[in-house]
Amino acid sequence: DAGITQSPRHKVTETGTPVTLRCHQTENHRYMYWYRQDPGHGLRLIHYSYGVKDTDKGEVSDGYSVSRSKTEDFLLTLESATSSQTSVYFCAISDFPGKMNTEAFFGQGTRLTVV
Amino acid sequence: QKEVEQNSGPLSVPEGAIASLNCTYSDRVSQSFFWYRQYSGKSPELIMSIYSNGDKEDGRFTAQLNKASQYVSLLIRDSQPSDSATYLCAVKGGSNYKLTFGKGTLLTVNP
Numbered sequence A: 001d002a003g004i005t006q007s008p009r010h011k012v013t014e015t016g017t018p019v020t021l022r023c024h025q026t027e028n029h030r031y032m033y034w035y036r037q038d039p040g041h042g043l044r045l046i047h048y049s050y051g052v053k054d055t056d057k058g059e060v061s062d063g064y065s066v067s068r069s070k071t072e073d074f075l076l077t078l079e080s081a082t083s084s085q086t087s088v089y090f091c092a093i094s095d096f097p098g099k100m101n102t103e104a105f106f107g108q109g110t111r112l113t114v115v
Numbered sequence B: 001q002k003e004v005e006q007n008s009g010p011l012s013v014p015e016g017a018i019a020s021l022n023c024t025y026s027d028r029v030s031q032s033f034f035w036y037r038q039y040s041g042k043s044p045e046l047i048m049s050i051y052s053n054g055d056k057e058d059g060r061f062t063a064q065l066n067k068a069s070q071y072v073s074l075l076i077r078d079s080q081p082s083d084s085a086t087y088l089c090a091v092k093g094g095s096n097y098k099l100t101f102g103k104g105t106l107l108t109v110n111p
Helices: none
Strands: A004-007 A009-012 A019-025 A033-039 A041-049 A054-057 A064-070 A074-077 A085-092 A105-106 A111-113 B004-007 B011-014 B019-025 B031-039 B046-048 B054-058 B061-066 B071-076 B085-093 B099-101 B105-110
Touching: A004 A085, A019 A033, A019 A085, A019 A111, A019 B011, A033 A064, A041 A064, A041 B099, A054 A064, A074 A085, A105 B046, A111 B054, B004 B085, B011 B019, B019 B031, B019 B085, B019 B105, B031 B061, B031 B071, B046 B054, B046 B061, B046 B071, B054 B099, B071 B085
Parallel strands: A009 A111, B011 B105
Antiparallel strands: A004 A019, A019 A074, A033 A041, A033 A085, A041 A054, A064 A074, A085 A105, A085 A111, B004 B019, B019 B071, B031 B046, B031 B085, B054 B061, B061 B071, B085 B099, B085 B105
């Protein structure tokens, strides 16, 4: 299994509170992604990173921010959680973009409930 | 237009039959194409990748890519009940390196 660890695995938080999810990799892969998965919507890209301190928005980035200060860690922050952000969050990693075999591998997921 | 489209299913096939899963994509310059399998409550796992037009076979799985038609498919031969899962099509490349997924097709293989 690819060395990807997400923490926490489960979290319940109150509306309006800040929440940070962590993705840690031991594969030294350049690309890291944050997705959310909801019934009827599939996997939707929130943000991704193509290097340390290099990030870009995905299709559902509103209400989320990210940071990547080290190759191995990619943090997703909900500045003020809302009930619409209740979801399962997946982190994924991928190798050098110039290579053809740039498969992405996923972490175990974080189930976040905002009450 | 959605970037990656799949039939949501459910697709139901009998054990031993061929299951055919389809996917279309909108970005003509996409470079890499992937099929993931996701069991309920689990994370997606990669089962096939394809980069060139034509067929790529791996055991009971065959991925087919037609860039001119912007179409990629997955065939599962001799389907087993353990193949019952949601299959996700993913596309990477083009103007950036975003990895974009379709909504997935739920496959049920009946014993």
